Amino acid sequence: MLSMRSRMKVLHALNEDNERYAEERESTLRSQAIREILTTEVTYLQQLEILAKFFIQPILERKLLAHPLLTTLLENIKTLYNVSGELVAGLKHNSESIAEVFRKLAPFFKLYSVYAYDYTQVLNLLQTSEESDPAFKKFICDQETRPEVGRKLSSLLITPVQRVPRYQLLVKEVLQHTPYRHREYRSLQACLVEIGKSAKHINSLIAQNEETQKLLNLQRCINTSINLVKPGRMLIKQGPLMRVSRRGNSAYRRYFVLLNDTLLYCKGEPETSLSVSCVLPLNKCSLTCVLSKKLFRVTCLHETFLLYSEKDDSDEWIQSIQGAIRKYTESRQTLRKESSSRKPLRHNNVIEFPSDDIPKKSVKRKRCRENEQILLDSSDIMYFKKDAQTDDAQQENSCLPLWRMNAKRFKRDEYPKADDIARRGTKRNVKSESCKGRSERTSAYGYSRKSKKSGCNVEASAQHERSLCSVASSVGEHAPSPFRILSRFFTYVGTSIKDLFAFR
Secondary structure: OOHHHHHHHHHHHHHHHHHHHHHHHHHHHHHHHHHHHHHHHHHHHHHHHHHHHHHHHHHHHHHHOOHHHHHHHHHHHHHHHHHHHHHHHHHHHOOOHHHHHHHHHHHHHHHHHHHHHHHHHHHHHHHHHHHHHOOHHHHHHHHHOOOOOOOOOOHHHHHHHHHHHHHHHHHHHHHHHOOOOOHHHHHHHHHHHHHHHHHHHHHHHHHHHHHHHHHHHHHHHHHHOOOOOOOOOOOOEEEEEEEEEOOOOEEEEEEEEEOOEEEEEEEEEOOEEEEHHHEEEHHHHHEEEEEOOOOEEEOOOOOOEEEEOOOHHHHHHHHHHHHHHHHHHHOOOOOOOOHHHHEEEHHHHHHHOOOOOOOOOOOOOOOOOOOOOOOOHHHHHOOOOOOHHHHHHHOOOOHHHHHHHHOHHHOOOOOOOOOHHHHHHHHHHHHHHHHHHHHHHHHHHHHHHHOOOOOHHHHHHHHHHHHHHHHHHHHHHHOOOHHHHHHHHHHHHHHHHHHHHOOO
């Protein structure tokens, strides 16, 4: 029998042995996972060399298949080979610290998206060439049976597409066998997040390429001049549906294509040819179920379609159309609002269906012609004094009505009141009399000057003064603009000065 103290020592020793064994086991598994990364990466490098050396380069050098995609593929293979070579060199230099190596190279894993985007097209191109060209097919078979190759061309082409998800699995395995207190635990978590972002980016591009290929295949079947390919546009569902006539006594088969923004109503079959008869924008569509969801009605403004499926998949069509309408409406709430101008297109108007953007109504806005500038001559500008006494003194000694104007007159309305017109009429008579007296005095003065000095025409001067007085009297009658009065005033001043020098 062991005492209590001896029993506790035995249990403690057993626990230490179990912990030590678990740590050694985890360390061994972690080393194996790191070794697997290095081994698979070296194999991957060899596969890239085989693909470029025995397939792509000979095809381009012998001109067995001349296509820009092959040239682009060869450049992408060289780029991926350089990235993988850096990873192998880093793992060989320090195999116990892989977090630092992956942290540096994880952003470059997005380069695989370029290769993955062209992968489907290159594969289809090679398969089509093998079917149509016997010489090309014989070359591929000969290269695949070589002892240095030993693999099919299709398996070599898909290897770079699968490499980044493979990185994600291998790093995750290393992280599972890394203790929480290990110095690289946090770094491995960060590397796993970066690799996951690259893998997600590649998958999204592949999915986008697949959607584009679906639209292109559908585009080839449609003989109507519309373009379905658009960034962000996706094919949700397509297939035949039976449309009930307006009277309800007959039904005929039509082909419907559901996109994420539009529902196409077509005639024909995709195996032969399709003609688009109507384009229905989803933001104007509504769906109503009839007869226990076997018959449903699609309404888009003035267009109405009563439909059902012969294959008993009406429920799938209803869910797909309702989901597409809901998602498209929700997405348009954060985008432009020009989509409200879209409307159903029929027959010849189908060519107006856009591929790049949604049509919008162009409305020209009227410009407000405010604060129009008036071009004035320098002779039409005058600065007025605000001293009222000086203006009154000048008004008494002048026969022109301009001296009776001050700055306040120009602030009045264009059409004066009746009292002002009457007041101006009474003042006009007084001006005429004063002008007559002034004319007589001027003529007398001119005559006296002529008696003393010769060379002055008294009658011309008197006639000129009478014409000026008549102009002054007509100013009150016709009420010209202030700028015209200023122009006449300066003309009068210039003529007076000229006559004055002539008198002298």
